[in-house]
Amino acid sequence: MDDLEIFQRLGIALAIGLLFGLERGRHQRDKSEGDRIAGVRTFAIAGLLGGVNGWVASLTAAVVLAGAFLGLSVLLGVSYWLRLKKDDDVGLTTEIALLLAFSLGAASVLGNMPAAAAVAVITAFLLSMKKRLHRWVARIKRLELEAFLKLGLLSIVILPILPDQGYGPGAALNPYQIWWAVVLVAGLSFFGYAAIRLGGARLGLLMTGLFGGLASSTSTTLALARLVRVETDLVSHAAAGVVIAGSVTFLRILMLVAVFHSSLVVPLAIPMSVMAGFGLAGAGFLWFPARGVEEGQERLEGLENPLELSAALAFGALLAAVLLAVHTLRTWMGSSGVYAAAALSGVTDVDALTISMAKLVGDDMATTNGATAIFIAAAVNTVVKAGISFAVGGSALGLRVGLVYASVITAGAVSLWLFGLGG
Structure with missing residues (x-):
């Protein structure tokens, strides 16, 4: 990959994170800043982190990307455990969305950019449909x-x-x-x-x-x-x-x-x-x-x-x-x-x-x-x-x-x- 293509792919990774962050930020807009799990900045960094680790993995070895994903998973797991001690009714949607933002960021660098962007849009749409999906499920x-x-x-x-x-x-x-x-x-x-x-x-x-x-x-x-x-x-x-x-x-x-x-x-x-x-x-x-x-x-x-x-x-x-x-x-x-x-x-x-x-x-x-x-x-x-x-x-x-x-x-x-x- 030449320099221009790398910047394009990293830009897609950043855009995916921003898209997820906008949806999650809107979803958690009524919470105070300290109570939010992750917002626009965190998701943007997670997407970019996936893109950068995908880039590094392409230059070195795939174990770099696997290690970064494992590290992020452990970090989110600890965060979830600490929140669970305070509140026994805690969802995993945001944590999973962060892992997906990281993965799609890596995919945009290593694989097909349009496919990664399409998956991101579909995911953001599903995240925004929470209340409507719950109503549909309740009617089934x-x-x-x-x-x-x-x-x-x-x-x-x-x-x-x-x-x-x-x-x-x-x-x-x-x-x-x-x-x-x-x-x-x-x-x-x-x-x-x-x-x-x-x-x-x-x-x-x-x-x-x-x-x-x-x-x-x-x-x-x-x-x-x-x-x-x-x-x-x-x-x-x-x-x-x-x-x-x-x-x-x-x-x-x-x-x-x-x-x-x-x-x-x-x-x-x-x-x-x-x-x-x-x-x-x-x-x-x-x-x-x-x-x-x-x-x-x-x-x-x-x-x-x-x-x-x-x-x-x-x-x-x-x-x-x-x-x-x-x-x-x-x-x-x-x-x-x-x-x-x-x-x-x-x-x-x-x-x-x-x-x-x-x-x-x-x-x-x-x-x-x-x-x-x-x-x-x-x-x-x-x-x-x-x-x-x-x-x-x-x-x-x-x-x-x-x-x-x-x-x-x-x-x-x-x-x-x-x-x-x-x-």
Whole structure:
């Protein structure tokens, strides 16, 4: 390194320390000067100390840097022990931040400067988020924490050990690919569920519909229909939420086909986008005339945690059943058998059919047949949600949702014919 580069790297080390010091100084601004653990100057020196020791280590041996880090750790350990004797409720965040400032200062001299700076910014951001993070943690239920850990179990532990080869009739069942689909759908569902839990009722029924569509548009429809039974004044708000949830489903279908077979995106992009567009426009038409009505604050209990292992296994079994059904019906009846399987699948779940079609297209099925089957499943599923709105929410909700969904399906069918098939 030449002199200019050394000064640049040491400058980054100093800047990292100053960044940490500004955040910690603001955090401890209400304490008197003698009671503060470390402020701007201490953190700036710690960052610069790491940079200087990294520089010296590059000229001599790595043991120099290791010794300096050990010495700083011992010093901070003694400081923490002395404070612990005065106060039995003492945190370690500032001490750890000092060690990290030292380490990032050394990394900025010895390694990648942009990476060290990026880690410093992210760390400072996390330090500044203390109260908000604590509020979020306080709102997490035990079952939700377990659900997050189960997602890790599904994706990190189970997925890598599954065989990536086909079994059964027509080699239709690939354990690895089926479980990867389970992980993807469960992850999307959990994201939507977590967004609703974090946002709460104060975000309103529109946001509930948006994130509920990621979690489960059918469950969201059922939850909002039940709400209308209690809060009849919210029928227009609830109808808009239901339609938004259904519209998100069409975008979710595009996301799944993009992951599992990108060639399906071309024939489905316009029809699914048109259906989502008509749905969102219909939701706006339902919402704006009633936007002045006070929103209910009841928590929507119809959406349950989607990451129970039983739910994941059930979806995996459903996906396997759909794959076998599509293969069997296609063998017996050709394309019409595929469409029959799509209609049956759409009654319960559109994700399983979407993924199964994406796996078959290109191998032994035409792209247009796969796109048509996915559209049929989406249309049937949309009709089912309109029926739920009628049966559970009553005619006021059902008519609003049904009229919008009728236009959605019609527009989707026309666009599929013109652009997906005829184009």
